[in-house]
Amino acid sequence: MADLSRRTLVKAAVGAAAGVASARMARAADAAAAFRIATWGGSWRDSVAKSIVGGMDLRGAPPDYVLGNPDDNLAKLIAAHRGGQIPFDVMECNPDQIPALTRSGLFETVDYGKLPNAAAIPDWAREQCVVCTVSTEDGIAYNEEKFRQSGIAPPTSYLDLKNPLLAGKLAFPDVSNAQHWNAVVGLAMLGGGSESDMLPALKLVNELKPAYFFAASTDLATRFGSGEIWAAPWQVGWAVRLKRAGAPVAMAYPKFGDKVGALYTISVGIVKGTPRESEAYAFINEYLSTAAQGAHGAATGTLPLNPGGRSVLAQDPVNTGLMILSDQGLNDMFQIDWSRLDTRQWREAWNRGINR
Amino acid sequence: MLLSLGLLVLPQAAFIWLSLHADLGLGQISDAVTLENYLRVLTDPFYLGSFWLTVHLSAAATLFGLLVGFPAAYALARIGGWIATIILSLILTTSLITVVVKLMGLNIILGSTGLINTSLLALSITSSPVQMINNETGVFIGLVQYTMPLMIVLLFGVVQTIPVEIEEAAAILGATRARTYLRVILPNARAGLLSSGLIAFNMSMGAFTSAVLLGGGRVRTIPVLIQQMIIQNNDYGKGAALSTMLVVFAFLLNLIAGGLLARGGGGQTG
Missing domain, CATH: 3.40.190.10 (Periplasmic binding protein-like II)
Structure with a gap:
């Protein structure tokens, strides 16, 4: 009885393995x-x-x-x-x-x-x-209702986010988030640097003292929607989605040299x-x-x-209220020269230089 | 044995092999074998600091888990019956919920406009929101919630092996509840406490999501740096070196703990 059970068990195991293998082969063929x-x-x-x-x-x-x-x-x-x-x-x-x-x-x-x-x-x-x-169109997303209630003027520059009234209310894209790059290059330019001289950005980000650095935009959307975060360098797509969901969000496009928005x-x-x-x-x-x-x-x-x-x-x-849609507007937007930006070196500098 | 070799040893061996080669960019590695990746990590205060951060957060979460989890497991084991079954089932069910969902829930509850802070402010216990997330405290809370359910379930099994009769014998001989707990129950549960603690510690050492979602980009533990090196920088060699060091450290710690356990006799009830 014990032998029979063991044999049956082995047969069942072999059958199951064969089934899994054939299913995998079928999936591989489909792929x-x-x-x-x-x-x-x-x-x-x-x-x-x-x-x-x-x-x-x-x-x-x-x-x-x-x-x-x-x-x-x-x-x-x-x-x-x-x-x-x-x-x-x-x-x-x-x-x-x-x-x-x-x-x-x-x-x-x-x-x-x-x-x-x-x-x-x-x-x-x-x-x-x-x-x-x-x-994406990158700039600064902000809660226009909270800004108005607190007497904060709509931002026109990333440096406008260095406002004591925004303490604990500002988020900044972490190095793993796509919107990180335009924000830090924009800050580097404001600090006298460029894609090939990014260190001024570190000092300015530390001066902004963000409440947190967001990796996932979905996470920021939750906090933006709840009113916990009032402003963040972000992209307009999320502002559009939040606006459609009823959040009082507006978009500001800061200057990058002679360009507007990125x-x-x-x-x-x-x-x-x-x-x-x-x-x-x-x-x-x-x-x-x-x-x-x-x-x-x-x-x-x-x-x-x-x-x-x-x-x-x-x-x-909603799109026209938040997005830049004209041909001229598109041509006037900033684009990073990626051949001048050493992303690996910047990630190292970011990890070590940002105040924890 | 073969399954262990296939699923555990071979991937680790491949990673160790990668760690012995210099990165050439976009996932490419040099042919020459070198210890350069290890030397760079071991001589850089930033990585050593990250190791220390990972270890002390994991140890703190484990210690807290044991302090809270053991009394909970003890109470459940002694209550027994359908109440214990229901509570244990609930605890196990929470383990089935993806960690991202649980952490996002914690994010909402622990945030400056979350339930806890609004309650504290409403009751005038604090005058401004308490920073419970976007820092090491947030990661600690995340690690505790990640490991606690498993720890309680493991410790429940440990307490069940301790006969209730020896507690009764201690009471008859005049021991107080506290003395019985400290001198009878804890020594008998020592092996289980150590093994449960090690499992929780190992889980915490490798935890990535808690550090990312509750650390607010400020807590760079070793798993976060490994992800960044491999996924964002495509530096397989250096990422593999960090990963190997993490595994070796945890392995050595487990070996030492195992040795201590063997020397101490495991605290089994006679």
């Missing part, structure tokens, strides 16, 4: 057949699926989403590349990654002849290995060696279409680089 997009999760992924992929014919290669922020996804790509794997076909990335990605050889050189919709975007958006699709572009690159190159080009081309840009911009609060997409956003008064 190989799928068109894999590395992108952010949550509402961003939903909008990519609806606004962009929804307009494509992907019957031969159903979409599959590899979710994570660009740093996470780049780490996955590097780890997979080490093992000779291709973990996804296209990847959305941040601008700080572009110089290194261009040197790395991990992405294909973009053939703009296969992207007719790229004709509508600015010249600077057509990079060698990635295509800039949309951008862009933080989102780009798409095609992973070298992908078997889904035609789908990858179709995806990027669709991403740049007026319809997709308008719908994705409206859903995520990002700025379409296609002027037609911006026209779609301009129909909503």
Whole structure:
């Protein structure tokens, strides 16, 4: 009886293992057949699926989403590349990654002849290995109701946040948050520095004495909505979402030299060696279409680089009240020269220099 | 044994191998074997300070967990019956909730406009909000909530192995409740306290989310620096060196504790 039970147990275990293995093989086969997009999760992924992929014919290669922020996804790509794997076909990335990605050889050189919709975007958006699709608009988000009640004037500069009335009410993007970069470069410029001389920013951030450094914008949104935080260097997309939820949020765009406000572009690159190159080009081309840009911009609060997409956003008064949507406004916004900014060195300096 | 080798030893071996190579950028490492990553970490006061921060926060959270968790586990074990079952089930259920959700809840409750601070202000106990998050205190609270449920469940099992008769015998012989607790129950639970404490300490040493969500960007523990090095900088070598040092430190500490336990006889009831 004991032998029989043991034999039955072994059979069951072998059967289960075989089942798991076959399921894994089936999933691997599905993954190989799928068109894999590395992108952010949550509402961003939903909008990519609806606004962009929804307009494509992907019957031969159903979409599959590899979710994570660009740093996470780049780490996955590097780890997979080490093992000779291709973990996804296209990847959305941040601008700080572009110089290194261009040197790395991990992405294909973009053939703009296969992207007719790229004709509508600015010249600077057509990079060698990635295509800039949309951008965040970075500035200072603030609670206009609290500011008014406390007699604080709307900010026009990051240095306006050095106000005793904002003690304990100010948040600042941590080094892991995308909105960190424009804020610290803007402060460096105010302190007489630049992308290649960032140390003045450390002193000024310490003088601002933020209540905390936020890593996740979702976390800040909660605290902003509750009234715990009144102001933060942030991006307009979150201000739009909070405003629609009824929060009294306004947006100020500080000066960066002769520029007003700052862009933080989102780009798409095609992973070298992908078997889904035609789908990858179709995806990027669709991403740049007026319809997709308008719908994705409206859903995520990002700025379409296609002027037609911006026209779609301009129909909503919440967008026009908070965002800079004109062609002139876009051209007048600041962009970091990432080739001059040593992000690794800055992270080290930040870790060591920020008052804890 | 083979499963342990596959799931634990091999990934660690791969990481140790990575730690012995210099970073070349974007996840690439040099061919030459070098101790450079270890030397840089061990000679840099910033990393040594981060190690100390990680250790003292983990130790404090563990000690607090034992001080609060053991009496709770003792009470549950002695109450027994359906009440203990329900409470233990509730404690276990909280472990199933993702740590991010629990920490975001703590963020709301402990914030300057949260339930605790508004209550303190309303009752005039304090004149301004108490800073309970965005600092080391916040991370400490996060580590306690992370390890406490498991600690209570483990210690519940430990207390159940201590016969209630020896407490009764102590009482008959004239021992007070406090004396019985200190001289009879705690010595008998020593092995369980040590092993539960070690598990909680090890969990805290590797905890990342509490430091990120409740530290407000100010508490740079070793797991936070490892994430930053590997995910943001793609410096696998240096990140792996930090990770290896964390594992070796915890392993040595566990070995020492195990040795002490063996020498002391484990405090088992005779």
